[in-house]
Amino acid sequence: MLKMQNLRSVYRSDLVETHALRDVNLEVEAGEFIAVTGPSGSGKTTFLNIAGLLDTATSGDYFLEGQNVSQLKDNVRSKIRNEKIGFIFQSFNLIPELNIYENIEVPLRYRGFNGRQRRQRIVQAMELVGIASRSKHLPAQLSGGQQQRAAIARALSGEPRFLLADEPTGNLDSLMARQVMELLETINQQGTTVIMVTHDPELARRAKRNVQLLDGEVSDMQQPYAASLRAAQPPQTQQRTSV
Amino acid sequence: MLLRYYLLLASQSLRQAPGITALVVVAMALGIGVSMTIFSTWHLMSADPIPEKSKQLFRVYIDSWNPESPFEGDPNKLPYDLTFRDTNAILGSGIPLREVAMNKSGFVVRPESAEIKAMYADALLTGRDFFAMFNVPFIYGGTWSKQDDKQASPVVVISQSLNDKLFAGANSVGKTLSLDNRSYTIVGVRGHWNPSLRFYDLENDFMKESDDIYGPFSLFAAYELKPNGNTRSWKREEINTYSDLLASEVIWPSVWVELVNKQQKQAYQQWLDAYVVEQKKLGRLQRPLNNQLKNVAEYMEYKEVIDNDTRVMLLIGFLFLLVCMVNTTGLLLARFLGKSPVVGIRRALGASRGQVILQHLVEVALVGALGGLLGLAMTLLGLELIKLLWPELQSFARLNPGLILMALGLSVTAALIAGFYPAWRVCRQAPAFYLKLK
Numbered sequence: 001m002l003k004m005q006n007l008r009s010v011y012r013s014d015l016v017e018t019h020a021l022r023d024v025n026l027e028v029e030a031g032e033f034i035a036v037t038g039p040s041g042s043g044k045t046t047f048l049n050i051a052g053l054l055d056t057a058t059s060g061d062y063f064l065e066g067q068n069v070s071q072l073k074d075n076v077r078s079k080i081r082n083e084k085i086g087f088i089f090q091s092f093n094l095i096p097e098l099n100i101y102e103n104i105e106v107p108l109r110y111r112g113f114n115g116r117q118r119r120q121r122i123v124q125a126m127e128l129v130g131i132a133s134r135s136k137h138l139p140a141q142l143s144g145g146q147q148q149r150a151a152i153a154r155a156l157s158g159e160p161r162f163l164l165a166d167e168p169t170g171n172l173d174s175l176m177a178r179q180v181m182e183l184l185e186t187i188n189q190q191g192t193t194v195i196m197v198t199h200d201p202e203l204a205r206r207a208k209r210n211v212q213l214l215d216g217e218v219s220d221m222q223q224p225y226a227a228s229l230r231a232a233q234p235p236q237t238q239q240r241t242s243v
Numbered sequence: 244m245l246l247r248y249y250l251l252l253a254s255q256s257l258r259q260a261p262g263i264t265a266l267v268v269v270a271m272a273l274g275i276g277v278s279m280t281i282f283s284t285w286h287l288m289s290a291d292p293i294p295e296k297s298k299q300l301f302r303v304y305i306d307s308w309n310p311e312s313p314f315e316g317d318p319n320k321l322p323y324d325l326t327f328r329d330t331n332a333i334l335g336s337g338i339p340l341r342e343v344a345m346n347k348s349g350f351v352v353r354p355e356s357a358e359i360k361a362m363y364a365d366a367l368l369t370g371r372d373f374f375a376m377f378n379v380p381f382i383y384g385g386t387w388s389k390q391d392d393k394q395a396s397p398v399v400v401i402s403q404s405l406n407d408k409l410f411a412g413a414n415s416v417g418k419t420l421s422l423d424n425r426s427y428t429i430v431g432v433r434g435h436w437n438p439s440l441r442f443y444d445l446e447n448d449f450m451k452e453s454d455d456i457y458g459p460f461s462l463f464a465a466y467e468l469k470p471n472g473n474t475r476s477w478k479r480e481e482i483n484t485y486s487d488l489l490a491s492e493v494i495w496p497s498v499w500v501e502l503v504n505k506q507q508k509q510a511y512q513q514w515l516d517a518y519v520v521e522q523k524k525l526g527r528l529q530r531p532l533n534n535q536l537k538n539v540a541e542y543m544e545y546k547e548v549i550d551n552d553t554r555v556m557l558l559i560g561f562l563f564l565l566v567c568m569v570n571t572t573g574l575l576l577a578r579f580l581g582k583s584p585v586v587g588i589r590r591a592l593g594a595s596r597g598q599v600i601l602q603h604l605v606e607v608a609l610v611g612a613l614g615g616l617l618g619l620a621m622t623l624l625g626l627e628l629i630k631l632l633w634p635e636l637q638s639f640a641r642l643n644p645g646l647i648l649m650a651l652g653l654s655v656t657a658a659l660i661a662g663f664y665p666a667w668r669v670c671r672q673a674p675a676f677y678l679k680l681k
Contacts, residue, residue: 049673049675049678052591054590054591054673054674054675054678055673055674055675055676056673074595074596074597075595075596075597078590078593078594078595078596078598079593079595081590081591081592081593082592082593082594083593087591087592089678093587093588093591093678094588095585095588095589097255097259106588106589106592107592107593109245109248110245110589110592110593110594110598111593112245154592158593
């Protein structure tokens with residue numbers, strides 16, 4: 001369903017060349033729940049940006065549902081983002097001047113849905129995440145947990161096949177974090193593929209598979225993150241593999 | 244459907260930043276106000292005053308100037324007027340559909356009613372065909388007869404405004420009018436006719452309103468009336484009597500002919516050339532053969548109705564608009580880049596680069612439309628100022644529906660040009676770049 005082959009991402013400035021991703025090879029099956037972990041600067045966000053077509057790789061191939069999306073034009077990539085991918089960000093990324101209803105409506109507008117179709121989907125998504133009573137509120141009037149729920153409702157309203165979450169609980173307290181995580185698990189159980197970037201071992205453990213990134217390289221451990229940490233002692237004995 | 248959405252976003256966006264919105268609108272309005280004030284004046288001055296027949300009305304030029312040196316020392320120039328004898332000679336060729344001689348004059352009008360004071364009125368002495376040639380309307384009566392032209396009958400057509408003053412707007416046809424203590428019979432009252440300029444006589448204060456009195460050209464010779472306006476000559480001649488003036492090389496009247504097709508124009512040109520060749524044999528008109536027929540547009544260009552000063556002013560007006568556009572670009576760039584994280588979110592949610600550009604251009608167009616409306620108000624103020632400073636431009640300093648539409652269109656277009664770079668710039672990078680800025 002999602003396949004990356006020899007994916008590289010290099011940022012160049014006048015003085016330095018930074019390898020954010022190095023020959024990443026990864027396959028993700030439909031319905032998986034993957035946690036992407038790694039220390040700061042390991043390339044997690046770059047990985048997620050490329051996976052979500054928010055950025056392009058320097059080289060390599062990226063197949064999404066069998067289609068090579070590496071070299072597609074901007075409008076095609078945007079259409080794929082709009083129809084197939086949902087995003088959840090650490091900082092929620094709600095548009096501050098729009099109320100919750102209007103925020104959830106944004107991707108549906110670009111999708112070309114009419115008013116009735118939009119309303120139906122928005123109400124459904126808000127009910128699913130439990131913020132139906134907050135539709136007229138501005139993001140600033142909601143708690144962090146409610147904002148993240150709104151962001152999840154926005155991501156789900158288009159019924160995406162992939163849900164990409166970047167530290168979705170990073171700005172939440174533990175109670176809210178648990179609720180959001182349960183929500184993601186429910187969504188995954190309903191068939192949506194979830195790829196979640198996190199450095200929280202607790203959350204990573206709840207994913208079906210962990211992918212660790214270190215210095216831009218993938219280490220797919222096929223086991224929960226916490227166990228992998230134990231297995232990785234001492235660090236130099238850890239075996240890095242591409243999947 | 245998305246366009247409506249963009250309009251909604253644009254109006255929201257403008258309300259959210261009233262300060263910067265006001266700055267951009269005022270910048271555009273200033274540019275539009277200044278450029279449109281100058282442009283509308285220029286446009287009305289240079290507009291075709293008689294589009295329905297401007298290509299078939301020709302002013303006749305004969306080079307009757309000094310054989311030794313060209314008119315005004317410029318070999319490309321022709322004497323602006325004709326001599327009286329050439330004028331008389333070239334009328335009656337039978338080729339044009341219509342032809343008239345003309346020159347300005349003026350009379351002291353002495354009303355019958357003692358309640359109305361005597362007044363001076365501008366007059367144009369011309370042929371009976373003048374009214375038909377230049378599409379001049381009548382409210383009462385009509386032009387005088389051919390016989391009146393030949394016999395120099397004391398007949399006149401007066402303007403509606405003079406008729407209003409003297410006869411309270413009643414039909415005055417058949418009544419007499421005392422002009423310079425001589426009685427004239429009124430045969431017609433001209434209706435409202437106030438072309439943007441006196442295009443048929445650009446030699447004499449062409450910004451003045453149309454004349455109040457029209458009479459046969461033959462009255463000049465019959466009553467030895469003083470020709471008003473420019474009278475020039477290259478030749479030293481003793482002019483002691485009116486007959487001396489009529490027989491001299493002094494140029495003062497002009498001739499207009501109406502030639503309806505190419506063949507007629509060609510035939511008239513040949514006839515004119517033949518006349519001059521014949522005159523050359525008699526020792527006159529010794530300059531190289533160069534008779535010209537200038538239609539209305541050519542005549543206006545030749546007389547430089549739009550002079551270089553006006554062109555420079557127009558250029559300055561549009562340069563000012565350009566400066567305002569550059570300012571607008573800067574303001575919009577700051578505004579759009581400030582909103583770039585939201586652009587990142589929209590891009591992440593599926594907006595293509597083109598859609599984001601379009602969304603911003605809709606906002607820019609809305610600003611342009613607002614700037615255009617305010618600019619129109621400024622244009623009206625500017626035109627009032629022009630009228631105040633240059634009263635002679637009274638008839639040009641106004642707006643018509645076409646100019647209003649143009650001002651709005653220009654404002655929206657200028658705003659779109661000014662806003663394109665900021666709109667493009669705000670989504671030049673991949674969406675991830677803008678999300679990082681949040």
